[in-house]
Amino acid sequence: MPHTALLRDVFGFDAFRPGQEDIVRAVTKGQNVLAIMPTGGGKSLCFQLPALMREGVTVVISPLIALMRDQVRALQAVGVSAGALTSGNTPEETDAVWEALEQGTLKLLYIAPERLAAGSSLGMLRRVGVSMIAVDEAHCVSQWGHDFRADYLKLSLLHELFPEIPRIALTATADARTRTEIISRLQLEEAGQFIAGFDRPNICYRIALKHNAKQQFLKFLKDEHANDAGIVYCLSRKKTEDIAHWLQVQGFNALPYHAGLPAETRADHQSKFLRDEGVIIVATIAFGMGIDKPDVRFVAHLDLPKTIESYYQETGRAGRDGEPADAWMIYGLQDVIKLRQMMEGSDGSEEHKRAEQHRLNAMLGLCEITSCRRQALLGYFDDEMEHACGNCDCCLEPPQTWDGTEAARKALSVTYRTNQRFGVNHLIDVLRGAENDKVFQFDHHRLASHGIGQELDNNQWRSVFRQLVARGYLSVDLERFGALRLEESCRPLLRGEETIQLRVDVKQKTAKRQTKTPLAADVDVALWEALRECRRQFAEDKGVPPYVIFHDSALQEMCVNLPQDMNAFGMVSGVGERKLEKYGPAFLRVITDHLA
Numbered sequence: 001m002p003h004t005a006l007l008r009d010v011f012g013f014d015a016f017r018p019g020q021e022d023i024v025r026a027v028t029k030g031q032n033v034l035a036i037m038p039t040g041g042g043k044s045l046c047f048q049l050p051a052l053m054r055e056g057v058t059v060v061i062s063p064l065i066a067l068m069r070d071q072v073r074a075l076q077a078v079g080v081s082a083g084a085l086t087s088g089n090t091p092e093e094t095d096a097v098w099e100a101l102e103q104g105t106l107k108l109l110y111i112a113p114e115r116l117a118a119g120s121s122l123g124m125l126r127r128v129g130v131s132m133i134a135v136d137e138a139h140c141v142s143q144w145g146h147d148f149r150a151d152y153l154k155l156s157l158l159h160e161l162f163p164e165i166p167r168i169a170l171t172a173t174a175d176a177r178t179r180t181e182i183i184s185r186l187q188l189e190e191a192g193q194f195i196a197g198f199d200r201p202n203i204c205y206r207i208a209l210k211h212n213a214k215q216q217f218l219k220f221l222k223d224e225h226a227n228d229a230g231i232v233y234c235l236s237r238k239k240t241e242d243i244a245h246w247l248q249v250q251g252f253n254a255l256p257y258h259a260g261l262p263a264e265t266r267a268d269h270q271s272k273f274l275r276d277e278g279v280i281i282v283a284t285i286a287f288g289m290g291i292d293k294p295d296v297r298f299v300a301h302l303d304l305p306k307t308i309e310s311y312y313q314e315t316g317r318a319g320r321d322g323e324p325a326d327a328w329m330i331y332g333l334q335d336v337i338k339l340r341q342m343m344e345g346s347d348g349s350e351e352h353k354r355a356e357q358h359r360l361n362a363m364l365g366l367c368e369i370t371s372c373r374r375q376a377l378l379g380y381f382d383d384e385m386e387h388a389c390g391n392c393d394c395c396l397e398p399p400q401t402w403d404g405t406e407a408a409r410k411a412l413s414v415t416y417r418t419n420q421r422f423g424v425n426h427l428i429d430v431l432r433g434a435e436n437d438k439v440f441q442f443d444h445h446r447l448a449s450h451g452i453g454q455e456l457d458n459n460q461w462r463s464v465f466r467q468l469v470a471r472g473y474l475s476v477d478l479e480r481f482g483a484l485r486l487e488e489s490c491r492p493l494l495r496g497e498e499t500i501q502l503r504v505d506v507k508q509k510t511a512k513r514q515t516k517t518p519l520a521a522d523v524d525v526a527l528w529e530a531l532r533e534c535r536r537q538f539a540e541d542k543g544v545p546p547y548v549i550f551h552d553s554a555l556q557e558m559c560v561n562l563p564q565d566m567n568a569f570g571m572v573s574g575v576g577e578r579k580l581e582k583y584g585p586a587f588l589r590v591i592t593d594h595l596a
């Protein structure tokens with residue numbers, strides 16, 4: 001069967017997503033491939049579909065049990081013979097996998113890297129005939145990246161043992177250093193490289209100033225995501241628990257997740273997130289890799305991520321189904337200080353710390369820009385975008401700017417005159433002419449800077465200092481508890497050779513993405529609910545998350561197109577032959593009942 005027919009009949013999709021088709025073609029031809037695609041871009045299909053076209057079994061290496069189980073379930077749901085060998089298997093599951101292997105019916109075998117080295121697996125693979133090797137989350141092989149897995153180094157066994165078998169490595173991590181490392185460790189020097197565009201147009205990016213984090217977040221949730229599934233990222237374990245608890249008190253179904261929780265609790269919270277609808281996970285960065293829940297409607301950052309890479313990866317977990325989703329973040333000067341402290345305290349080399357610092361600065365730059373955020377984000381990954389996107393806060397509500405040259409000069413000079421030994425609060429006191437103990441203690445009431453900044457209030461000054469730090473004119477001295485220091489780059493500004501435009505901080509940002517809910521305006525809510533109920537029952541019977549039955553987008557299409565026979569139902573995106581047969585009649589009944 002040609003690949004477009006498989007796409008339609010087995011997976012139920014009308015068209016390939018950007019990049020998929022080229023990769024599928026190359027893999028099917030037996031080429032080695034390195035595929036880089038954004039999170040949610042549809043990487044799995046790039047090896048799942050070719051697996052069906054080749055004789056024998058495709059071996060998929062994947063770092064997480066949850067991820068493997070999810071994919072196996074989704075494949076089985078569309079009628080593809082797939083199995084996983086993981087430490088999480090019941091003996092029956094393992095037996096079933098072996099049996100399918102022996103009989104030669106299994107098309108995809110998921111296996112954890114540590115399992116490969118175990119010996120017996122390799123012998124077995126040699127016997128059954130491997131048609132293709134797929135390495136998912138291939139960046140785990142890179143010691144430079146943050147998800148490094150020692151077991152991934154053992155993957156070299158595979159190409160040594162099966163040099164003739166085509167390999168495909170997939171990742172969402174784009175930076176050049178990681179890519180080079182993947183290529184050399186997996187011996188993909190000759191492989192075709194496919195880099196799909198990084199844009200995720202359905203995600204609306206919003207970054208606002210933090211003033212009352214909880215109230216701001218609550219408003220966002222209540223106004224826009226009252227019943228939606230989402231992920232909230234915080235920096236510390238304790239904070240994830242506090243926020244989850246507070247959300248529960250506010251009536252949300254929220255659960256914490258961090259590496260310090262017992263393994264059972266983590267597994268339980270993760271599976272609730274996947275299975276139940278509308279669960280909010282409040283997590284540290286320990287949560288996320290391998291979570292391919294398609295209907296996450298928002299990702300919120302209550303603390304600043306350390307790098308644009310992390311920000312992009314974490315926000316990329318929203319809206320994998322292609323429906324509108326939000327990446328929402330609030331941040332303030334305190335976040336910057338906290339992060340710098342953490343970096344300073346880490347035990348990496350000086351070079352490593354400098355690199356981290358550099359990356360944090362890029363992240364800050366993204367927070368403070370006044371032009372399109374998506375353009376800046378994509379630009380960071382060398383993916384140029386010609387026009388502003390129209391779906392980020394800067395595009396939806398262009399920020400006001402003001403000429404901050406005079407204020408910036410005052411801020412820089414008070415920093416200099418107090419010998420670069422004081423933090424932002426004291427500097428603002430001096431500028432505003434405060435007469436308190438600390439000012440007298442250091443004789444700062446005698447400085448020329450004392451009282452020259454009455455024209456701005458406390459918050460406005462904080463905003464000036466924050467932006468000066470974010471833009472690298474000032475840095476935070478951690479040896480001295482957050483004292484501000486001048487950086488070389490501030491000279492032209494101090495000398496009056498440069499001017500600076502600053503952002504006006506708006507207290508309550510109201511920018512919203514255009515489509516508020518995944519429901520189109522003309523959808524009948526009663527039908528939508530009835531279809532969801534039908535889906536929920538199937539999901540419960542089979543013990544799978546609802547999206548394994550149908551995505552929200554498929555239900556939505558049913559609401560709009562109102563198919564009334566099997567033929568029409570089969571045209572809905574996400575309905576392949578298997579699902580048509582299994583679920584078609586029940587869903588059609590819901591629709592016809594509703595129309596009657």
Ligand code: ADP
Nearest residue numbers: 013015016017039040041042043044292294320
């Ligand atoms: P990732 O690249 O993050 O691994 P996945 O492979 O999990 O992404 O795919 C993300 C979602 O997109 C999945 O729910 C998948 O079913 C869906 N998807 C993949 N390819 C297509 C397509 N061609 N058309 C529609 N949906 C697709």
Ligand code: ZN
Nearest residue numbers: 372389392395
């Ligand atoms: Zn934009």
